[in-house]
Amino acid sequence: MAMVDVTLLGTAAALPIPDRPLTAAALTCGGRTILFDCGEGTQVAARRARVSLVKIDLIALTHYHGDHIFGIPGLLQSMALMRREAPLYLTGPGDAAASLAPLLRLIGYLPYPVYVLTLPAEGIGLEVIGFPKRARLTPIPTAHNVTSRGYLFELSRAGRFDPVRAEALGVPRRMWRRLQDGETVEADGRSVTPNEVTGPPRRGIRVVFSGDTAPCAALENAACGADLLIHEATFPDEPDSTLMAAQYGHTTLTAAASLAARTGARRVWLAHFSQSIRDPAEYEPSLRAICPPVRCGEPGMTAALDFDKDA
Numbered sequence: 001m002a003m004v005d006v007t008l009l010g011t012a013a014a015l016p017i018p019d020r021p022l023t024a025a026a027l028t029c030g031g032r033t034i035l036f037d038c039g040e041g042t043q044v045a046a047r048r049a050r051v052s053l054v055k056i057d058l059i060a061l062t063h064y065h066g067d068h069i070f071g072i073p074g075l076l077q078s079m080a081l082m083r084r085e086a087p088l089y090l091t092g093p094g095d096a097a098a099s100l101a102p103l104l105r106l107i108g109y110l111p112y113p114v115y116v117l118t119l120p121a122e123g124i125g126l127e128v129i130g131f132p133k134r135a136r137l138t139p140i141p142t143a144h145n146v147t148s149r150g151y152l153f154e155l156s157r158a159g160r161f162d163p164v165r166a167e168a169l170g171v172p173r174r175m176w177r178r179l180q181d182g183e184t185v186e187a188d189g190r191s192v193t194p195n196e197v198t199g200p201p202r203r204g205i206r207v208v209f210s211g212d213t214a215p216c217a218a219l220e221n222a223a224c225g226a227d228l229l230i231h232e233a234t235f236p237d238e239p240d241s242t243l244m245a246a247q248y249g250h251t252t253l254t255a256a257a258s259l260a261a262r263t264g265a266r267r268v269w270l271a272h273f274s275q276s277i278r279d280p281a282e283y284e285p286s287l288r289a290i291c292p293p294v295r296c297g298e299p300g301m302t303a304a305l306d307f308d309k310d311a
Contacts, residue, residue: 062211
């Protein structure tokens with residue numbers, strides 16, 4: 001398994017169609033999983049993609065429109081039927097606990113605890129819910145017609161460890177791993193910090209999930225140099241559709257590709273297609289002329305992301 005695995009589960013906006021479930025994506029790191037959004041049909045899409053949703057640790061919602069949340073009751077009940085015992089965490093914009101309370105009341109009793117996690121603007125280290133050290137999730141304010149946000153997932157990477165320097169400072173080998181993990185240790189009568197025995201931080205892994213949004217600076221900035229950007233592209237580039245995108249806080253295909261090109265993201269998946277986009281693949285050649293890494297997302301599309309080998 002790669003350091004980070006991402007699977008696109010659905011690509012539809014508002015209304016699911018037979019071959020296009022509502023937008024959702026699963027990200028797995030160190031055996032832990034985040035589900036980004038959970039529209040109707042997410043469970044079926046996950047089964048087709050062979051993604052185990054019962055093992056999800058965190059559901060990160062971009063906003064509370066039905067096509068992004070109506071899959072939650074069925075998913076949580078399925079987890080109960082599969083005898084889940086581990087805690088499940090939910091997060092979303094604004095007062096997530098109040099926004100999700102009516103939905104959770106529909107579910108009734110669950111044999112496992114459900115907690116609503118508040119994400120500060122600077123994000124949180126996900127080791128607090130069992131993810132590997134250096135995994136972090138940060139909310140990104142976006143420009144939809146309701147309070148909304150995207151997400152930046154980061155798996156950072158420490159600088160290269162210098163064993164010669166560690167030995168010179170009197171650090172026993174048994175403590176080297178702790179320094180590599182970012183801890184300060186006591187050795188030879190003094191505190192030794194990770195910065196004293198490592199080089200500058202190396203390039204980590206960055207994944208951005210936009211949710212529903214018009215093009216916005218905060219998301220564009222967060223996606224700069226991302227390993228994977230999943231960005232909505234609700235409407236085709238037609239006069240009426242362009243007006244609707246501006247009115248409701250969405251992005252057209254060309255606008256999404258143009259934003260992605262400015263970020264320099266290594267991979268770009270477009271998703272959240274309206275029914276007016278009958279075959280997203282037809283648009284791909286023209287979009288790749290704007291941003292070569294662009295692909296029009298398909299359910300089941302996967303990416304295995306690893307640290308750069310030469311770093």
